[in-house]
Amino acid sequence: MLDARPVLHVIGLLLATLGLAMLVPALVDIASDNRDWQVFAASSATTLLIGLGLHLSTRGAPQELDLRQAFLLTTLAWVTIAVFGALPFIYAEMDLSITDALFESMSGITTTGSTVLTGLDTAPPGILIWRSLLQWLGGIGIIVMAVAVMPMLQVGGMQLFRIESSDNSEKILPRAAQIAGALALLYLVITLICSISLWFAGMSAFDAVAHAMTSVATGGYSTSDGSIGNFDSASIDVIVTLFMVLGSLPFALYLQALRGRPLLLWQDGQVRWFFVLALLSIGILAAWRIVTTDTEVLEALRFTSFNIVSIMTGTGYSSADYNSWGGFAIGLFFMVMFIGGCAGSTSCGVKIFRVQVLVETARCQVQKLLQPHGVFTPEFNHKPIPPAVRDAVMNFFFLFFGCFITLAVILSAFGLDFITAASGAGTAIANVGPGLGDVIGPAGHFGTLPDGAKWFLMIGMLLGRLEIIGVLVLLSPTFWRG
C-alpha cells in the first residue's frame, strides 16, 4: 500500500506557503485601492487553512519519502498548487471561467507563460503580481526539485547531476530541505538585482519587480499585452536577456561559484553548449534578417537575440512579432523552442545536457559502425556517460516527441490549424509560452482556443515541467500495485 500521508504532509506545507504568498497581491490591491484584495485575502485564508490542516493532520507520518511517494509528491504538488493558485483568477474582477483560471495558473506555476488574458495593461495590479509570483514560485520549485529530487528519481537521465555519489534514494526529503534554503536565498537575491536593474532602466517599480520574477523564472508573464516590446527600450531588452540566461544556467554552479569556484561555471560543458547554441541561432537568424530585409545590423541583433533567448530558455517574452518574420524565422523558432536551458535551472524543453548526450552518443555510434572492434565511450564533462543515463536520455527524447506529436494531433482534433496545433503542443510541452501562427503567436493569446484544447495544453505543460516520465510513471499499473 502507498502511504499518502508523508506526501500530504509536504503538500500541506507547500499550500500554506502558497496561501501566504497570496497576501502579496492582497496587499498590492489594498495599496492601489482595488476591491480584488478581498478575493486574494479569502483565497489566502482558504489555501492557508487547508494547507495547515493537511500538514498538521499528517504530523505522525514518517518523515522520509520512498521512491513511489516522491513520484506521487512531484505530480500531486504541481497539480494541487495549480488548482489553489487558480482561486484568485476565478473570483477576481476578471471573472475567468474555471478552465481559463486553471490554464492561467498551470501556465504560471509550470513557468510556461501561455496566457488566456488580454487587456493586461489595464488589469488590476493584484492579478498581475499574482501571475508573476506563481511563475517565480514555480521557478524556485523546479530548481529545488531538479537539484534535490529528480536526480534520485533518475528521471530522464537526471541522475547525471547527483551531488554526491553516495546519495541514498531512500532519503530524499532531508537533503531537499537542506539545499532548498541556499538556492531559495540565491534565487531571491538574483531576482532583487534584476528588479533594481529594470527599475534603473526605466520601468516602474511594480513592472520591474513583476518582470524580474518572470525573467529569472524563465516564465514570461508580462504586465503588458505587448510583453517586453511594450517598453521599447534596448537597455531593458539587454537586462531581461541577461537574466533569462542566468535563469537557464545550472543554479548549483552558482552556489559553487559563491564558494570560490567561479571557473566551474565556465568549464561546464552544458553552459558552453548553451552559449554556442544560443549564439549560433542568433547569428544565423540575424544574418538572415540583415540579408533578406533592410533591417540594420544593430537592430537585427537586438531583436533576434532577445527573442531567440526568450524562446530557447522557454521564457516566452516577445519584443517583436517574429511571427511576421517569414517562414525561415518561424522554422528556426520552432526548432529552438525544443532545446531549452541547462538542467537544474528554471528553464524547460529537452535541455542542453540531453542534446549533448544525444550528440555524443551519435558520434560514438558512427565511430563504432566504422570500427566494430573499437571501444568508444560517450563523455559528458570529461566523464564517461553511464549506459543507464544514455538509455534514460534517449528514452526521454522518444517520449518527449511521442507526447508532442500525440498532443499536436489531439489539438488538431479540436479544430486548431496545423501551425497552431503543432506550435501549441510544442510550446506547452517545452514550457515556452507563446506559439507560432496568428492565433497563439507572439501577437496572439490562448483565450480563443476551445476549452478542451486548453485542458490538453495543461496536461502538456505538466508533462513538460516534470520531465514527462515524472508524470507517466503514475500511469503504470506497477506504480499502484506497489
Added chain:
Amino acid sequence: MLDARPVLHVIGLLLATLGLAMLVPALVDIASDNRDWQVFAASSATTLLIGLGLHLSTRGAPQELDLRQAFLLTTLAWVTIAVFGALPFIYAEMDLSITDALFESMSGITTTGSTVLTGLDTAPPGILIWRSLLQWLGGIGIIVMAVAVMPMLQVGGMQLFRIESSDNSEKILPRAAQIAGALALLYLVITLICSISLWFAGMSAFDAVAHAMTSVATGGYSTSDGSIGNFDSASIDVIVTLFMVLGSLPFALYLQALRGRPLLLWQDGQVRWFFVLALLSIGILAAWRIVTTDTEVLEALRFTSFNIVSIMTGTGYSSADYNSWGGFAIGLFFMVMFIGGCAGSTSCGVKIFRVQVLVETARCQVQKLLQPHGVFTPEFNHKPIPPAVRDAVMNFFFLFFGCFITLAVILSAFGLDFITAASGAGTAIANVGPGLGDVIGPAGHFGTLPDGAKWFLMIGMLLGRLEIIGVLVLLSPTFWRG
C-alpha cells in the same frame, strides 16, 4: 587507403542492369510510336557502356567488400543510379531541367514518389513506365540491401535481422548475391500477380503493370495526376491496398512461408504491430469522418483505409484530397507518415520494429524507475533486445528527427510556408511522396518549389532510404582516414 575498385565493380554491374532496364521504356515508346524511344535507347547505350566499362575495368579487384567499402557502395550506388536514371527525363520530350530530372529520378529510385510532373494522363508511355520501373528497381534494391547488407553494417539496429548469428561482416557480397536471387524472383511474382489483379479490376494492361510495380515497391508513382483516385474503383482501391501492405511486410518471411512455415508471418511481432497500428489509425480517422461529416460508413472506411495505408507504408498514392479533410486528418496523416512498414520490406520511415523497440524500452525504463533493483529486459519477438540494438535504434530516432527538423528549417529558408516545409521534410525523409498543405499536398506537386529546396529534398530522400546513418557515416573524418 580506401580501395574503391570493388565498389565500382558492383556499381558497374548495377549501371549495366539499369541500362538494360531502359530498353523497356524504349520498346514501349516504339510500340506506341513515340519519338522518345530514341532518348531511351541512347540513355540505355550510354548507361550500359559506362556500367560495363566500370565493371570490366575493375575485374582484377578483390571480390569481397570490407565495412567501409560496403558503406561507400550503399550511398554511391543510390546516387549513381539516380544520376543515370535521370538521363531520359532530361532528354525526353518533356524537357525537364537537370534539377527536376534528378529530383524525379531520386524520388523514383528511393521509392519516395514525390513528383515534379503534371499532365501525367497525357504523358508518353515510355516516361510513365520508366518512372514505375525506377521505383520497382529501387524497391528490390532496398529489400536486398536490408536483408543482406544492412544487418552487417549494423545501421540503426538492423543487426536484429541477421539471418544467421555466424554472419561475418567481412564477407558481405557473396551472401548478398545468394539471397538477391530468391528475393528478386519472389518480388517479380508478386508484381505479376498484382498486375493481373489490377487488369482484371478494370485497368488497362499498361496502367496495371505500371501501378503494380509502384504498389509492391511502395513507391507511389502513378500514370495519372489524380493518382489511384482517377480510377474511382473500390476494387482497385482494395487490390492496391493489399499489395501496398504486402510490400511493407518483411520479405524474408515470405521466403520462410514458401518453405512451409507460413505461420511465422503471423507470429512475427513486427507484422502484428503493423496491422494494429494501421487498423488503429484507420479506425480513428474513419470514426472521425463519420461523426464529424456526413460521410457514409463504407465510403469513410474505403477512403481512410486506402490513404492511411498509402501514407503509413510510404507509398504515397492518394484516392482523395485528404488535405481538405480538416486539421485532425492532417495531424494524423503527419504522424502516420513517420511510422513506415517493417524492416526488410520496400517501405520506409522510422519502421515498425523501431517503434516496438522504443516502446518496449520505455516500458522497461518506467518499471526500472519504480523498482531500481529489479531486472527488466526489453524483448523483441520474445528474445531480449541486445543493448547495442537499443542504442542503435534510439540513436536512429534522434538522428532521424534531427535531420527532419533541420531539413524543415532549411526548406523554410527557401520561402516555403510552415506546413509545406514541415511536411516536405517529413515526406522526403520518410520516403512517402506527397506532403500536406496546398502546394505539395495530395492535390499538388513538387514542380513549383524552388530548385534549392528540391536539392535538399533529394538529400532528405537519400538519407531516409539509407537509414540516415548509412549516409552520415561518410561525413565522418574517421571514414576517410581509414
